[in-house]
Amino acid sequence: MIVTVTPNPSLDRTxxxxxxxxxxVVRATGERVDPGGKGVNVSRAVAAAGRRTVAVLPLGGAPGALVADLLHAQGIEVAPVPVAGATRSNIALAESDGVLTKINAPGPELSAEEQEALLETVRRRSRGADWIACCGSLPRGLAPSWYADLVARAHAAGVRIALDTSGPALTAALREGPDVVKPNAEELAGAVGRPLATVGDALKAAEELRGLGARAVLASLGADGQLLVDGAGAWFGSARVRAVRSNVGAGDSSLAGFLIADGTGPDALASAVAHGAAAVQLPGSVMPTPDDLDPAAVVVTAEVPVDRPLTEPVP
Structure with missing residues (x-):
């Protein structure tokens, strides 16, 4: 069972x-309304894979009620934390060539009481969990150390924790030794404070994050593939993709694939790559089911192509 924590969820229109x-005036050819937020997307991908998941998230107002209804309709257990502010609404514009434009609202500010209620709900609902996945930005009111506190509490309870965030929140949490962190190339570059031009640059940056406390790093490198670095070594995974339709939630689908494959080693990386590749070929933020996966298209190797230039280098 995988518990997800989304401190700043959203109602997403794509x-x-x-x-x-x-x-x-731009006329849309398709429209979707989905529950949003990185942790929410992980729960949606886990549920689509037929596995149990519990989504812990603060919800408020009419948008929050709709998020809960949409999650229930997808067979996801929801552990809501009522908050005074309304859940944010986001808009994504997906062009036919794969370019995505997103407009993300700031979301409500959580009071001290609401913050503590969120932590307590995670503690209560994570008993017996295989993983806790903490994902996304922190809403107003939460200090950058909030994720670090959550990692420490999870480890004290004997639960493995995955973290997908960036900036000061990621830096602060590293000292508590999250079991896996999942940055994309831009977030990885930001964490180490230097540009990434090659897969080798990404490998060195991932190794640096491990030196700062992360037990494993699962780095999404966009169209180039994914990189896994842990105490046993490093692996690089990629997959053939027929056509990119939308990359909304693809990284979250990858993390779900990694965790449902036990979150360790090259087999978990292969699952992450398969889920991410399937997600980008689906509309909006639709999460892949097992029928959408193409494991035969995935290649995982311990021979990391360190000299390969990144398709989208990070300056």
Whole structure:
């Protein structure tokens, strides 16, 4: 069972458009409304794989009620923490060439009482969990050390914890030794404070995060693939993709794939790559089911191509 924690969830509207012309009326060819937030997406991907998941998240107002209803409809157990502010609403514009434009609202500010209620709900609902996945940005009111506190509490309870966040929240949490962190290339570069031009640069940055406390690093490198670095070594995984339709939630799907494969070693990396590759070929933030996966298209190797330039280098 996988518990997800999404401190700043959202109601996400995704519009598919032929092209985004600034200042013009753009007619959408498709529309979806989904519960959003990185941890929510992990729960959706875990549920789509037929596994049990509990989504812990603060919810408020009409958007929060709709998020809960949408999650229940997908067979996800919801552990809501009522808050005074309304859950944020986000908009994503997915162009036919795969370019995605996102508009993310800031979300409500959580009071001290609401913050503690969120931590207590995680503690209560994570008994017997295989993993806790803490994902996304922190809402207003939560200090950068909030995730670090959660990692420490999880380890004290004997539960493994995965962390997908960035900036000061990631840096603060590293000292508590999260079992796996999942940055993308931009977040990885930000964490080490230098640009990434090659897979080798990403490998060195991941090793540096391990030196700062992370027990494993699962790095998403966009179209180039994914990199896993842990105490046993390093592996690189990639997959053939026919056509990219939307990359919304692809990284979250990858993390779900990694965790449901026990979150350790090259087999878990292969599952992560398969889930991520399947997700980008689906509309909006649709999460892949087992029927969408193509394990035969995945290649995982311990021979990391350190000299390979990144398709999208991080300056």
């Amino acid at each position: 519009y598919e458009v032929p092209a985004l012309d600034h200042g013009e």
